Amino acid sequence: MNLLDVAAKVLDQGPICDNCLGRQFAKLSTGLSNKERGAAIRTVLAMFRDQEMYKAKKCWVCNGLFDALDVWTQRAINALSDYEYDTFLVGTKVSGLVAENEEILWAESGTTHAEPLKSELNREVGKLIQSQTGKEVNFERPDIVVTLDLAENKVKLQVNPIFIYGKYRKLIRGIPQTIWFCPQCEGRGCESCKYTGKMYQTSIAELITPPVIKLSGGRGVVFHGAGREDIDARMLGTGRPFVLEVKEPMRRHFDLVKLRDEINKHAKDKIKVRNLKFVDKEAVEAVKSGYADKVYRFGIIFKKAIPREKLEAALDKLTKTAIKQRTPLRVAHRRADKIRIKRVRSATLKAMSNNRATIYIECEGGLYGKELISGDNGRTKPSLSELVGTDAQVLELDVMEVKEASHARLTRNKEKK
Ligand SMILES: [Zn+2]
Numbered sequence: 157m158n159l160l161d162v163a164a165k166v167l168d169q170g171p172i173c174d175n176c177l178g179r180q181f182a183k184l185s186t187g188l189s190n191k192e193r194g195a196a197i198r199t200v201l202a203m204f205r206d207q208e209m210y211k212a213k214k215c216w217v218c219n220g221l222f223d224a225l226d227v228w229t230q231r232a233i234n235a236l237s238d239y240e241y242d243t244f245l246v247g248t249k250v251s252g253l254v255a256e257n258e259e260i261l262w263a264e265s266g267t268t269h270a271e272p273l274k275s276e277l278n279r280e281v282g283k284l285i286q287s288q289t290g291k292e293v294n295f296e297r298p299d300i301v302v303t304l305d306l307a308e309n310k311v312k313l314q315v316n317p318i319f320i321y322g323k324y325r326k327l328i329r330g331i332p333q334t335i336w337f338c339p340q341c342e343g344r345g346c347e348s349c350k351y352t353g354k355m356y357q358t359s360i361a362e363l364i365t366p367p368v369i370k371l372s373g374g375r376g377v378v379f380h381g382a383g384r385e386d387i388d389a390r391m392l393g394t395g396r397p398f399v400l401e402v403k404e405p406m407r408r409h410f411d412l413v414k415l416r417d418e419i420n421k422h423a424k425d426k427i428k429v430r431n432l433k434f435v436d437k438e439a440v441e442a443v444k445s446g447y448a449d450k451v452y453r454f455g456i457i458f459k460k461a462i463p464r465e466k467l468e469a470a471l472d473k474l475t476k477t478a479i480k481q482r483t484p485l486r487v488a489h490r491r492a493d494k495i496r497i498k499r500v501r502s503a504t505l506k507a508m509s510n511n512r513a514t515i516y517i518e519c520e521g522g523l524y525g526k527e528l529i530s531g532d533n534g535r536t537k538p539s540l541s542e543l544v545g546t547d548a549q550v551l552e553l554d555v556m557e558v559k560e561a562s563h564a565r566l567t568r569n570k571e572k573k
Pocket residue numbers: 172173174175176177215216217218219220221222
């Protein structure tokens with residue numbers, strides 16, 4: 157069957173617009189819009205068929221949708237105007253009626269070169285939005301996805317999150333990284349939590365979130381940390397990397413120096429953040445997956461005073477032995493019970509007096525520091541207790557540094573150009 161026969165069959169089904177006519181042959185040529193292609197086919201057919209019959213009337217396939225492109229475009233632009241965005245993508249949710257009409261037409265005319273209605277609609281409305289707003293269509297990672305919902309006759313937006321990388325220092329002890337709900341009431345509030353619903357008054361995530369919401373106009377913030385320190389440990393030195401995932405932001409470009417200052421002001425002297433930068437969503441995996449090396453500072457008390465040389469020899473031994481560590485008793489309820497083998501890269505005595513000492517230890521991520529010192533009743537071997545021959549306990553623990561594994565993914569795509 158040649159093209160004109162198929163076209164005649166398409167027209168025999170009823171009045172059809174140029175877009176819907178041209179779309180049935182979209183895959184046969186490029187460089188024309190479906191509307192132009194449809195108009196050309198109609199002109200040719202009208203030359204040797206009944207003129208009247210081939211005049212465009214209200215289209216039975218799209219029901220006049222392609223005459224209403226401006227209406228849909230305006231609705232989309234209105235919805236988008238609440239948000240700051242650089243890129244967008246248009247999608248269409250077709251109604252049952254339109255989908256059915258399209259299938260009837262394909263079956264009756266036998267066309268094999270048609271483009272689906274929704275891809276034409278996405279493209280045409282996308283072009284119109286682009287030309288009227290100056291924003292760019294992006295197929296890979298649009299800031300906002302606009303859905304033309306034909307059944308509900310309205311436009312819906314999916315506003316994609318933004319991601320902000322940074323590092324935090326925790327200057328005081330007793331703050332968890334994320335909200336810790338009261339186990340008695342699971343957050344509803346009860347007597348034992350004084351009706352706060354929480355085990356701890358605040359958390360790092362809670363201290364950071366309000367200024368982020370204020371500047372971004374987002375609906376919520378998900379905190380992704382590169383591991384976490386114990387609640388009673390400080391996080392000092394250069395800080396611990398994190399990525400904030402800001403949901404449905406109204407603004408995507410704001411001053412991160414201002415954000416940093418607002419967070420630090422809001423957090424009083426509990427935490428401080430630094431090095432904030434916009435990143436892609438890949439950064440979440442990058443900070444979470446890294447078993448980064450750590451540097452710890454331990455304040456230690458020994459049961460009996462020991463000679464300095466003995467302690468130094470023990471520290472030296474720790475760096476030359478693989479540490480076999482069975483999951484500590486204190487976390488056994490939430491971690492799999494298994495033996496991990498970890499390395500201590502360096503161990504340095506910083507200060508010592510009587511039965512107390514301050515030491516710095518750099519080790520592989522995933523090594524439990526308190527147990528490296530105490531031995532955890534023989535579950536960690538060797539341990540400092542074992543090597544010095546007297547019981548050693550951690551009085552104070554600070555994380556001084558979280559080494560960063562790979563920074564390749566801690567950037568933003570559009571800034572790589
Ligand atoms: Zn149509």
